[in-house]
Amino acid sequence: MTVGLCNANPIVHPRKQRVARTEHLAHSSSAVDPLDVYGDIRDPEHPYSLEQLSVLSEDSITVDDNLGRILITFTPTIQHCSMATVIGLCLRVKLKHCFPPHYKIDIKVSPGSHANEESVNKQLNDKERIAAALENPNLRQLVDECLSSNEI
Structure with a gap:
């Protein structure tokens, strides 16, 4: 058990296998499928991805290419997670690097x-x-460390 963590013993889920979703990219003006992005973000307190901790899932990401809008809803591992704003900041920075600047990210x-x-x-x-x-x-x-793919 790690001392000082909000959630010292999180439940860790296996990573899902990624399948190229060419139909999404064929009809999309964006070059990146957001579902391929979220598994690369590490939790600020643990050496696991947000996907592995079930903070994010495919259902929690919505991209509307026609409106140029991305909506992400994430679930912190505990109700009093002090890292919730850091997680959100990581998501925002990652998506800003992957999508054109005209996309609005909520x-x-x-x-x-x-x-x-x-x-x-x-x-x-x-x-x-x-x-x-x-x-x-x-x-x-801290954000840069969470976005560093070699950490996961």
């Missing part, structure tokens, strides 16, 4: 999954707060 915690749901959602979608967070060198380093 990120939210699943309804009822976090004790401070409204506050977390507000932070995750406030441009000024996001910019300020990414200017913090320690926070930026």
Whole structure:
């Protein structure tokens, strides 16, 4: 057991096998299928991906190429997860690198999954707060570590 973690013993699920979904990409203006992106993001507290911890699933990602909009709803592993905003920031940074800049990205915690749901959602979608967070060198380093695919 690790001391100091919010969820010291998370339930870890096996990774799913990825199958190329060419029908999505053939009808999409985006070059990346978001379902291929989420499994590459590591949890800020554990050496597992968000997929392995069931923080994200295929059903929690919606891409509307016609409107240029991405909606992600994620479920923290515990109600008082102090890393929920970091997870959301990781998702935003990863998707900003994978999709054209005209896409609007909305990120939210699943309804009822976090004790401070409204506050977390507000932070995750406030441009000024996001910019300020990414200017913090320690926070930026944590985000970069979570996005480093060789960590998983």
